[in-house]
Amino acid sequence: MHTFTAEVSRIQDLTHDVREIELRLLEPSSITFKPGQFVSFEVPKEGQPRPVTRPYSIASPPGQAARILLVLNLVQGGPGSSYLFGLREGERTSFKGPAGAFYLRDDGGRDLLFVATGTGIAPLRSMILAQLERGESRSVTLFWGLRSQRDLYWQEELMALSADHPNFSSVTTLSKPDPGWEGANGRVTALIEARVSSVGNLAVYLCGGSGMIKDLTTRLNAKGLCPIYREKYYD
Ligand SMILES: Cc1cc2nc3c(=O)[nH]c(=O)nc-3n(C[C@H](O)[C@H](O)[C@H](O)COP(=O)(O)OP(=O)(O)OC[C@H]3O[C@@H](n4cnc5c(N)ncnc54)[C@H](O)[C@@H]3O)c2cc1C
Missing domain, CATH: 3.40.50.80 (Nucleotide-binding domain of ferredoxin-NADP reductase (FNR) module)
Structure with missing residues (x-):
């Protein structure tokens, strides 16, 4: 598992509460993962001294290694989705990954x-x-x-x-x-x-x-x- 820094390269609202967020990887500049795996963000949670971790699946295929696509819905008051919905194009973020045993098998x-x-x-x-x-x-x-x-x-x-x-x-x-x-x-x-x-x-x-x-x-x-x-x- 690595820590990645990335830039928000594109944001698109898909519905009233679902958003697509594309992240362009800066350091490291590409990611190797199995289709189905996720990345995790550490986000602040109101009233808690330490950040909490929220996983998000990678929606793009591994062949596209320099950018990953996330898709998520806003959960009112939820720290993870509020953090990601608060990101703006051009802003930097960081995440850990890839992780998870839910991936495509033969x-x-x-x-x-x-x-x-x-x-x-x-x-x-x-x-x-x-x-x-x-x-x-x-x-x-x-x-x-x-x-x-x-x-x-x-x-x-x-x-x-x-x-x-x-x-x-x-x-x-x-x-x-x-x-x-x-x-x-x-x-x-x-x-x-x-x-x-x-x-x-x-x-x-x-x-x-x-x-x-x-x-x-x-x-x-x-x-x-x-x-x-x-x-x-x-x-
Ligand atoms: C391995 C893994 C991968 C995930 N990948 C994605 C992803 O790609 N896209 C995505 O949208 N979410 C994904 N999730 C859910 C995500 O991690 C968060 O739980 C979700 O965004 C809510 O987090 P929050 O901190 O905003 O709210 P929280 O405070 O954690 O949640 C508030 C409440 O909302 C409920 N809730 C959580 N998620 C949802 C949801 N999607 N719809 C309705 N109610 C919900 C919870 O049961 C909880 O009671 C994934 C979860 C796991 C375990």
């Missing part, structure tokens, strides 16, 4: 099933881009759960990836869609229940809140045996 050519809720998409984006760059033919499927239309982002990118890679498909489901939504609706767990009949040839990656991870692990286990890798963002 798994003997099993088809890949990725499931995210909310910003749990971050490490999965890195894995999906890295996997598709390899040019293998195994199937790669993403199921992504968000709340409503105003929470949608990265949909054009996913459509472009599906168009470019016949082995990739993605479904975004909304748990509380406003009227007019013609896509999938309901929780991601229900979507998997309906669309995944057998897990025998799958390797599964789950990332997001603990409710989804716990529920899906139980449901997938009931369907059979397969490797399931999990990254829990919060309880």
Whole structure:
């Protein structure tokens, strides 16, 4: 694990509460990591003498080693997300990393099933881009759960990836869609229940809140045996 200093090279608001932050590495000037790993920031917390540590997954693929992309939602009053949302373009920051055991494995050519809720998409984006760059033919499927239309982002990118890679498909489901939504609706767990009949040839990656991870692990286990890798963002 290294300590990196970086400059905020780009900030983009993706929704009302989700922001993309690109960091250009200064020292060291590049990072080696496995797709799915995270970096950690030490941030001040009101009323506490010492900083607290908050991890954020790298959303960009490892092939892009001089810059990393983070995507996060603002948690009101939360020290980690408030610190990162407070950064401005051109400002410097530092973080430690890479770390984490939630990374893309080979798994003997099993088809890949990725499931995210909310910003749990971050490490999965890195894995999906890295996997598709390899040019293998195994199937790669993403199921992504968000709340409503105003929470949608990265949909054009996913459509472009599906168009470019016949082995990739993605479904975004909304748990509380406003009227007019013609896509999938309901929780991601229900979507998997309906669309995944057998897990025998799958390797599964789950990332997001603990409710989804716990529920899906139980449901997938009931369907059979397969490797399931999990990254829990919060309880
Ligand atoms: C390995 C790892 C990687 C992570 N990567 C990312 C990432 O790429 N993007 C990202 O947005 N978050 C990510 N998280 C969550 C992140 O580390 C922080 O927990 C989150 O930003 C909230 O931190 P905070 O200090 O602002 O608020 P806290 O004071 O820590 O949290 C306040 C409350 O908000 C809840 N909460 C935490 N995260 C969320 C969330 N995302 N949505 C809704 N409620 C939440 C917590 O349960 C807590 O009760 C990751 C967590 C882990 C463990």
